[in-house]
Amino acid sequence: MTITDFDIGLFRAGKHYHLYEKLGAHITEKEGISGTTFAVWAPNARYVSLIGNFNAWNRKSHPMQVRWDESGIWELFVPGIGKGEYYKYYIESQSGHIAEKGDPYAFHWETPPHTASVVWDTAFRWTDGKYIRKRNSAAALNGPLSIYEVHAGSWRRVPEEGNRFMTYREMAEELPAYCAYMGFTHVEFMPLAEHPFYGSWGYQITGYFAPSSRFGTPQDFMYLVNQLHKAGIGVILDWVPSHFPADNYGPALFDGTHLYEYEDPRKGFHPDWKSLIFNYGRSEVRAFLISNALYWLDKYHVDGLRVDAVASMLYLDYSRKEGEWIPNEFGGRENLEAISFLREFNDAVHTHHPHALTIAEESTAWPGVTHPTSEGGLGFDLKWMMGWMHDTLTYFQKEPVHRSFHQGQLTFSIQYAFSEKFILPLSHDEVVYGKGSLIRKMPGDEWQQFASLRLLFAYMFGHPGGKMIFMGGEFAQGREWGHDYSLDWHENHHPLHQGIQLLLKDLNELYRGQPALYAQSFAPGGFEWIDFRDSQNSVISWIRKSGRNEEDLLFVAHFTPVVRRNYRIGVPYKGFYTEIFNSDAGKYGGSNLFHEAMLETAPIFMHGRSHSLSLTLPPLGVIVLKHQHDMDPGY
Structure with missing residues (x-):
């Protein structure tokens, strides 16, 4: 040297x-x-x-x-x-x-x-x-980008041994498989460089070239990265x-x-x-x-750096x-x-x-x-996209009866959504210091809280930009995050929590499988409003586009806990549509109000379009529709 x-x-x-x-x-x-x-x-x-x-x-x-x-x-x-x-x-x-x-x-x-x-x-x-x-950055930017934010000291602990930390190698036995099962594309670790005060969550660093020895040796962390890569999961470090x-x-x-x-x-x-x-x-x-x-x-084969502050x-x-x-x-x-x-x-x-x-x-x-x-x-x-995060969570914390007066807070983000390449973050900062967990931010009784969280996640996946969710949010942990304790994995034995986890798994699968959700995520051509003005009913509808008409997806989001029948929206193509996702599905803990049959358009002018669909909107739900182009050769 x-x-x-x-x-x-x-x-x-x-x-x-x-x-x-x-x-x-x-x-x-x-x-x-x-x-x-x-x-x-x-x-x-x-x-x-x-x-x-x-x-x-x-x-x-x-x-x-x-x-x-x-x-x-x-x-x-x-x-x-x-x-x-x-x-x-x-x-x-x-x-x-x-x-x-x-x-x-x-x-x-x-x-x-x-x-x-x-x-x-x-x-x-x-x-x-x-x-x-x-791996390459172009593929990451032009493909699905779903990030699971993790704090290594509290993702899981070992309660049988005095609530000690899991080691990097122990994490390597569980985290890659879990992320692959859930469909995340990347893990983002909160700072792992050596830091004296554990309560700083790693944001007060003294050893910039060393992964924290609290969890093992440098080679142990390399092993964790290696195993994540072998599971197809990218690694982002907070820097x-x-x-x-x-x-x-x-x-x-x-x-x-x-x-x-x-x-x-x-x-x-x-x-x-x-x-x-x-x-x-x-x-x-x-x-x-x-x-x-x-x-x-x-030296650590890391795939990206998230630069703090x-x-x-x-x-x-x-x-x-x-x-x-x-x-x-x-x-x-x-x-x-x-x-x-x-x-x-x-x-x-x-x-x-x-x-x-x-x-x-x-x-x-x-x-x-x-x-x-x-x-x-x-x-x-x-x-x-910090503005999206603040506005969205503020909107969701309002009682549904008041949401009609604040719909602009929900839709404003599209005005600047393509000024930068954005990630939508639901990060650790939003579930600490008395802010409450995601599920506890939602108003209403238990059913409404879980329905609203399903609605939030489905709306998020329909919005342009990459996605990031902090650990515990994916199964609706009830307690806000505490760095001295493991996540409350036992809650996932309850059906409503399982429903949130399954919903997020399915959203990641939808995200990966539908080019309209990622091919033009950072370009104005990837998004088109159907209607953002129906504040009276607290409904918004939009189209996500890949650049190929047959891949377009229609999203309809309903933000009140009532059923809306015969709700009509204008659509870009006449013919038949299939509902491919519904956040109100029974398997997620919803009321299971969905369109079983294929939907056919009518030549009724709506939202500036010559054809429209009549829909039943589930309470506090999002439905996703796809046109069946193979059934309409003349569209």
């Missing part, structure tokens, strides 16, 4: 995207002697030494040597040290500040609350070649380049100066999370972050009052360095891993988040 002059040039320019191959701890051989080479960036240090179990944490026994090239990198080869050795760096700054720091590039860490880095490697025998060969905690063994004040973070707290301190903000204007920090992004794609990166005044932030050089509120970094990150990911998806959690109306960088965009593949 020799560091060359070329490496140093790239590092100082911020263009070294594989720094993890050079910095950190690397098991190697030097002049026929086995050992480990250590390299750490600490440009403002006057003394750096390696400490660990091997020298009884003696700060003087293993001093490191700073390179002659003014890169600020300190190096040391230690014979006889190998995999599994604990270590830290002892750093004295020019100003006299002293600290014992974990390795920012460590591949493995002690299990918290312990804080030492661990010498490790990334060797693994992958057997996911079939999946790797066929957090927006901030990091100020723990004294982490990157904060690393060499006694603000090395990784902005020095001025008006730029470098995050008031919401009491954490530190990376200095996106510093070349070496940009190289650290982009190398980290590529590391998960290179993008809005907090873009705006200098994010969560700040007047006088608490510094305008950019043009007097504006945009963080120009962060914008530049995000573009570089996306370009680097898509250059080195064309298959990979990058997803932005961005909650504002920032333009061009998913537009190419060559056109002035940020370059992400996808963006969470």
Whole structure:
């Protein structure tokens, strides 16, 4: 792992995207002697030494040597040290500040609350070649995209052994099969990089290059990814380049100066999370972050990165009052360095891993988040549709009798649905901190609550965009999510909960089997309203299109708990229609009000169309209709 002059040039320019191959701890051989080479960036240090179990944490026994090239990198080869050795760096700054720091590039860490880095490697025998060969971002964007969001510490626990975490390998025995059974295309893990405080859910990271040792070794996590791929399931990781905690063994004040973070707290301190903000204007920090992004794609075969809290990166005044932030050089509120970094990150990911998806959690109306960088965009593949999520859940929480006054809140999302490439998220953030679970957000008695949740999921799958559901929502967990406990899998023994799970399984099957639901999911040509104005009856109807007329699907959604008979909608083609899905089916726990026979149009003008259908709309339900073109050669 020799560091060359070329490496140093790239590092100082911020263009070294594989720094993890050079910095950190690397098991190697030097002049026929086995050992480990250590390299750490600490440009403002006057003394750096390696400490660990091997020298009884003696700060003087293993001093490191700073390179002659003014890169600020300190190096040391230690014979006889190998995999599994604990270590830290002892750093004295020019100003006299002293600290014992974990390795920012460590591949493995002690299990918290312990804080030492661990010498490790990334060797693994992958057997996911079939999946790797066929994956590409174009297929993901032009095909069904149904994501199951998972928190590794609470998806399942092992109650027989003190409610301990499942290991990565134990998850690998259950999670891939479950996702394949349910029909999800991807798993999105909430952050798994090593983090000191479990209650941060992984969003306060100190070990950016190490999967959390709470659940096993790096190779154990590789095994989980491998097994998911063999089951046909893609893997997306939450990635957090927006901030990091100020723990004294982490990157904060690393060499006694603000090395990784902005020095001025008006730029470098995050008031919401009491954490530190990376200095996106510093070349070496940009190289650290982009190398980290590529590391998960290179070494762990990950298929995508969901970037957390993008809005907090873009705006200098994010969560700040007047006088608490510094305008950019043009007097504006945009963080120009962060914008530049995000573009570089996306370009680097898509250059080195064309298959990979990058997803932005961005909650504002920032333009061009998913537009190419060559056109002035940020370059992400996808963006969470936060407006859809907030408006939809607000609407669904209203009593049905009041929904007629708020129908615009439900339909407004289509006005901007194609301004970006969107994912519809029903994420962990919506089922914590007293917000209640999805099922408890629904008003009315038990039957209405479950019917409304079935309606929500069916409406979601009919809406343009990718889909994402947080674990537990797929079987209507009653309790809101708690990170210290397993999901309440026992609830799935009850018929109504089983019905929700079966509904979601069938929706995923419908999604995969009907090109109209994914072929033009991000294009205006993939959607057409039939009627969004019938607020009196709380009914909306629309068409999803693939570009081939015979594949069109008609959706009719009814948001009140009454039956509406002889409800007429205009249709694009005359002839016969078949009901191919009904969220009110008895097998889901519904009232089983469905159209058994084929439906024939009548030449009655409706909704601007020459032919129409008379329907019976189930209470709090969605029906999906498909035209039988083979029966109408003259359509």
